[in-house]
Amino acid sequence: MRDTAELTISHPDEEALWQSLLRREAVPGWFYGVTSQRIVCRLGCPARPPLRRHVRFFPGVAEAVGEGFRPCRRCDPDGARAAIHAGAVRMACAAMEAAIEAGEDLPSLADLAARAGYARHHFLRLFREVAGLTPHAYAAALRARRLGQALAEGERVVDAVIGAGFSSESRVYEDGARLLGMTPGTARRGGAGEVIRTAFGESALGPVMVGLTARGVCAIEFGEDEAALRRSLAARFPQARIEPADEAAQGAVARVLEWVREPRAALDLPLDLRGTAFQKRVWEALRSIPPGDTLDYAELATRLGMPRGARAVARACASNGIALAVPCHRVIGRDGALRGYRWGLERKAALLAREGGTATAK
Known part of the structure; x- marks a missing residue:
């Protein structure tokens, strides 16, 4: 695959741009106008390629619009429709966040769509495209975040579960690893009971720290010095027991340092990913x-x-x-x-x- 940066053409070569157009290959910063239809598209537009004699290339949408071309409604070269859609999704997200903060029932998909001015099925598709997940999944992520915050503040699990809007404490315990990256009890204790082994090294990019739990690497971070790296890890796991490196952690940091020197393959380490x-x-x-x-x-x-x-x-x-x-x-x-x-x-x-x-x- 070619590096995206290599597709940026400082001095336009129209034949190269034409070949990119035929391959529907995105070329950052370049657009084409179709003179027979007076529309301007981004390189990579999924529309059927026009005839070569009907094509003009432009280094920006504004230049094309200034010559009488109008933005394609399919590839949205100026991002106008995308901005409108993103704004509608942001409003829906804000409405869900406000409901959870107030302890109220979440608005339904139909309500969210009506507020945004879209049909239900159309808004569902837009939301998924912009946010990367459905409104239902986004609401679940909000509840999980609220739950994690409450537990980190020391709130009782049962109270935190109710406050976050979950219907069942047992369900939270069953799905705790997926929702929080750890059990609710561990989250409430800020990582208490977990042991994180840390190892440090000096790389060509500055000080580096590796944190290793029983499940795998939970942190690889760069910083200004060892103290700053320790503070960063402690902020993520305030109650975890952070201990000096064992043999496994020392081996992991050695592999990281070697990779920084010679990044020729994937850095293959067992990982303990903590996220949604x-x-x-x-x-x-x-x-x-x-x-x-x-x-x-x-x-x-x-x-x-x-x-x-x-x-x-x-x-x-x-x-x-x-x-x-x-x-x-x-x-x-x-x-x-x-x-x-x-x-x-x-x-x-x-x-x-x-x-x-x-x-x-x-």
Whole structure:
């Protein structure tokens, strides 16, 4: 697969752009106008390719609109429809959050759709595309977050379950690992009872820490120094027992350091992923991107079956606490520029350079 950054054409080669159009291949920053229909599309539009003599290429939508072309309603090159849809979904999410905070019944899908001005089935599809999950699953994630917050504050499990809107305490215990990444009792104790072994090393990208539970690696983090890395881990697991490295943790950090020196294959370590079902789905997709390749957020969202879910994917990437083994650094902007990285854009650029990627921070 070609690096997305390599598709950015600084000096337009119209034949290369035409071949990309025929392959329905996205080229960040480039669009084409169809003179016979007076519409402008993004490269990668799923519409049937026009005749070559009817095509003009533009470095931006505004240039095409200025010459009398109107945006394609199918590929939405200026993002206008996507912005409207995203706004409607944000309003629905806010309504669900407000209901949970107030301890009220959640609005139904029909109510959410009516408020947004869409038919029920159409709004369900839009919500799934933008948020990456259904309204029902989003509501479940909100309840899980509310439950986790209440438990972390020391609230009794039964009270936290009721306050978060779950119908049954037994169901929460059955699904605790999926909802919270741990049992409700462990969450209430802030990780109390868990043992996390930590090992530290000095890499070409600065100090690095590996945290290892009985299930696998729960953290790989870069930082300014060892003290800052310890604080970061303690913030995630405030009551866990954090102990010095055992042989397994020492071995894990050695593999991380070796990988930073020679990132030629996937960093294969047993992982203890802590996140929602959607986050874990995104993180597993990240692990399928080989070293030297990159995807943009929209392309990754499309692979996950939600072509309008780039923002949701970006949020899941930002929540990743296991650098390198879950390679969120391989996801870049549609224009080939680097976007936010938990451990700094300089590290992201350095990682991509070491892997053979060509994207640069802008």
